[in-house]
Amino acid sequence: MMDLEKLEQQLSELPLYFYSFIDPDGLEFSQRIRYICTAECPMYNKTWACPPAVGEVAECEKKCRNYSGCLMIGTIAEVQDIANIDETLATRPAHETITNQVRDFFRQQGVDPYVLSTEACAECQRCAWLDGQPCRHPDRMHPCVESHGINLIPTLEENGLVFQYGENIVTWYSLLFF
Numbered sequence: 001m002m003d004l005e006k007l008e009q010q011l012s013e014l015p016l017y018f019y020s021f022i023d024p025d026g027l028e029f030s031q032r033i034r035y036i037c038t039a040e041c042p043m044y045n046k047t048w049a050c051p052p053a054v055g056e057v058a059e060c061e062k063k064c065r066n067y068s069g070c071l072m073i074g075t076i077a078e079v080q081d082i083a084n085i086d087e088t089l090a091t092r093p094a095h096e097t098i099t100n101q102v103r104d105f106f107r108q109q110g111v112d113p114y115v116l117s118t119e120a121c122a123e124c125q126r127c128a129w130l131d132g133q134p135c136r137h138p139d140r141m142h143p144c145v146e147s148h149g150i151n152l153i154p155t156l157e158e159n160g161l162v163f164q165y166g167e168n169i170v171t172w173y174s175l176l177f178f
């Protein structure tokens, strides 16, 4: 059983822009998001953290809904030019570090959360998926939210988190199911 008060105390010490406990049943899983992975993402079929390795959307949905709780965390970063993909992506590692710190808060309490974060896994230079080998660091790898077919927009809207940013603000979100 998580001591949520202690967790929230720890969260308050991180540079998070936002966090909220959400109901996994309220998340929207969509084949449309999976279609974008398949049709548009260069990482499709390249890592264990991406489709098709993560399984069908229905399986991902079942897995996520099996948890009774979910913590959504968000960070923001300001960039010179949001259209500059390199500059935007350079703000991602800081978000991943914070995601791992939050994951560790759970682990310190003996709970291993199921973590979804951003983009494809970049732990190894060459993902073992490409060689038909098992993932080398299953304890560290996080599929991204979209890989599971999750359309986060309605959840962001419910939490008042859409269309409130300035032009050159990058936002990143992670979900930790527990």
Ligand code: SF4
Pocket (backbone or CB within 6 Å): 047, 048, 049, 121, 122, 123, 124, 125, 126, 127, 128, 129, 134, 135, 136, 137, 138, 140, 141
């Ligand atoms: S930890 Fe390595 S093997 Fe596992 S998904 Fe990430 S890149 Fe692939």
